[in-house]
Amino acid sequence: MPQTKRTIEIMDTTLRDGEQTSGVSFSASEKLTIAQLLLTEVKVDRIEIASARVSEGEFDAVKKITKWAKANGLLNRVEVLTFVDGDVSVKWMLEAGARVMNLLTKGSLNHLTHQLKKKPEEHFADVAAVLELAKKKGLEANIYLEDWSNGMRHSREYVFQYLDFLVTQPLKRIMLPDTLGILTPAEVFEFVSSIVQRYPGIHFDFHAHNDYDLGTANVLEGVKAGAHGLHLTVNGMGERAGNAPLASAIAVLNDFMPNVKTHVVEKSLYSVSKLVETFSGFRIPVNKPVVGENVFTQTAGIHADGDKKNKLYFSDLMPERFGRQRKYALGKTSGKANIENNLAQLGIQLSDADLKKVTQRIIELGDRKEVVTQADLPYIISDVLDSNTIQDKVKIENYVLTHSKNLNPSATIQVSIEGETFEEHAQGDGQYDAFMNALKKVYKAKKQELPVLTDYAVRIPPGGKTDALCETIITWRLNHKEFKTRGLDSDQTVSAIKATQKMLNTIPHG
Structure with missing residues (x-):
C-alpha cells in the first residue's frame, strides 16, 4: 500500500x-x-x-x-x-x-x-x-x-x-x-x-x-x-x-x-x-537559489555541450517547475553548444562555418566585458555575416573623438588605404559628423568622392539597457545606386564608424 x-x-x-x-x-x-x-x-x-x-x-x-x-x-x-x-x-x-x-x-x-x-x-x-x-x-x-x-x-x-x-x-x-x-x-x-x-x-x-x-x-x-x-x-x-x-x-x-x-x-x-x-525595492541576488536570475543559466560551454548530448548537467531542480526556462549565457566562456542552444530557442540555424565565426565574435565581446544577451544574437549574426563578404582594404586604424560644452565636436582620424596611411582632423555638428568631415579630407586628397549618406538608423534589442549592443544601419547612395552597411558595438558612434569602414571597403578605389 x-x-x-x-x-x-x-x-x-x-x-x-x-x-x-x-x-x-x-x-x-x-x-x-x-x-x-x-x-x-x-x-x-x-x-x-x-x-x-x-x-x-x-x-x-x-x-x-x-x-x-x-x-x-x-x-x-x-x-x-x-x-x-x-x-x-x-x-x-x-x-x-x-x-x-x-x-x-x-x-x-x-x-x-x-x-x-x-x-x-x-x-x-x-x-x-x-x-x-x-x-x-x-x-x-x-x-x-x-x-x-x-x-x-x-x-x-x-x-x-x-x-x-x-x-x-x-x-x-x-x-x-x-x-x-x-x-x-x-x-x-x-x-x-x-x-x-x-x-x-x-x-x-x-x-x-x-x-x-x-x-x-x-x-x-x-x-x-x-x-x-x-x-x-x-x-x-x-x-x-x-x-x-x-x-x-x-x-x-x-x-x-x-x-x-x-x-x-x-x-x-x-x-x-x-x-x-x-x-x-529589496533586490535579490542573481545567484539566489530557485528565484535568482542566474540560477538556471549555464555559462561554461562544456556544460551546454553536456546538456545537449544527454542532459548531463540537469538535476531534479528543473526551471520549468517554477515557471522558468533554462538559459545559456553568452560571453568569453561560451562554447559552440551555448550558441546553438540560444539559436535553437530563437529558431535560427547557421552553417558550421558561420556558427564558428559567430562564436568567436561573442568570445571577443566577452573578453571586453560586454554583456551579451540572447536578444543581441540576431544583430551579432547580421554583423558577422555581413563582414564575411567584405575585404578589409581600408582600415580605420585610430581615431580620437571629443565633445566639450560650448565647443564644436572634433575628430582626429588615422586611415590606412591599401597600405598607405592618412591622418586628418576636422570639426562637425556632432562626433560622427566630425569623423565624416575628417574622412572626406582624406578622400579629397586622393581625389575621390565618398557616397552620400541618405539614411541613418539605430537599433538596440528590445528591453536593451545602457550597455546593450547597438546596431547602426547606414544607407549610402553612389552613382544613383543605394546600398546599406551595418556596424555593431555597445557605443553608438563606434558602431556607426564600423558601418562606415564597411562602406569604404565596398566602394571601388581608383
Whole structure:
C-alpha cells in the first residue's frame, strides 16, 4: 500500500516578519495584492499580515485584507501578531476585522527575567487572561514562544514548564521560533523532536531565521523532527539576515522529503518573488537559489555541450517547475553548444562555418566585458555575416573623438588605404559628423568622392539597457545606386564608424 504523506502547513509571514527588513514598508494596496497572490495562486495555507497596534497605515492594510478575505471565505487563514497587553490587541483585532491572533510571549527565561522582569507564574497568568478574552470574543489563537531557541539551550526546564501550561489553554497552534537564527540543524532536530514526542496531540510550527545561512537546512530538520507547520518569507525577507526563504524551503521539501507534502504551487513561486522584489525595492541576488536570475543559466560551454548530448548537467531542480526556462549565457566562456542552444530557442540555424565565426565574435565581446544577451544574437549574426563578404582594404586604424560644452565636436582620424596611411582632423555638428568631415579630407586628397549618406538608423534589442549592443544601419547612395552597411558595438558612434569602414571597403578605389 502507498504510504500516506504528511501535510506540512505553510504560513507565509512576508507581510509581517518580512516587512521588518530594514528600509521596507509596503503600502496597504501592495499588501493586499501580495496577500491575494499568496493565498490564491501560491496557495500557502496561512499568511501573517501585520503586527497589531503598530500604525494607522497597518490598521488600514489589515482592514483591506480582512474585508477581501472574508468575502472569499479565507478569513481564518489571515493572521496578525498580537501582544500580552490585556484587552488592547484584542480590541485592535476586532476593529480591523481579523479573527486569528498570533500571541507573542516569552520562550526563554532570559527574556522573561530581563525584559518583562516577571516570574513564570505571573507571565502565565497574563497570557491566560488574554487567551480567555480572545476566546470570549470569538478569536482563534496561536502562540509564539519568542527566543525559544535560546530557551531550549539555556533554560529548558522553563520551556517545558511553559509548554505544560500552554497545552491546557484554548490554543490552535504553538509556534517555535529560532528568533536570532542561532540553531544548528542538529539542535533543531533534537529540540523539535523532544517537544513533538512529549506533546503528541499538539500542532507545532517551526520558525527559522537565517543569520548563519542555515535557515533552509534548519527547516528540513524541523520537518524531519515532526514539526507540523513552517513559517517562511518570500525571498527570505526579514530582520538582519532574514527568514527561511519560501521558494528554497518548498523545493527542498519536495525533493528530499518524500513522505511529506505541501499545498504550495511551485510554478507560482517565481512570479510572487518578482512581485515582492518590485514592491519592496529589496533586490535579490542573481545567484539566489530557485528565484535568482542566474540560477538556471549555464555559462561554461562544456556544460551546454553536456546538456545537449544527454542532459548531463540537469538535476531534479528543473526551471520549468517554477515557471522558468533554462538559459545559456553568452560571453568569453561560451562554447559552440551555448550558441546553438540560444539559436535553437530563437529558431535560427547557421552553417558550421558561420556558427564558428559567430562564436568567436561573442568570445571577443566577452573578453571586453560586454554583456551579451540572447536578444543581441540576431544583430551579432547580421554583423558577422555581413563582414564575411567584405575585404578589409581600408582600415580605420585610430581615431580620437571629443565633445566639450560650448565647443564644436572634433575628430582626429588615422586611415590606412591599401597600405598607405592618412591622418586628418576636422570639426562637425556632432562626433560622427566630425569623423565624416575628417574622412572626406582624406578622400579629397586622393581625389575621390565618398557616397552620400541618405539614411541613418539605430537599433538596440528590445528591453536593451545602457550597455546593450547597438546596431547602426547606414544607407549610402553612389552613382544613383543605394546600398546599406551595418556596424555593431555597445557605443553608438563606434558602431556607426564600423558601418562606415564597411562602406569604404565596398566602394571601388581608383
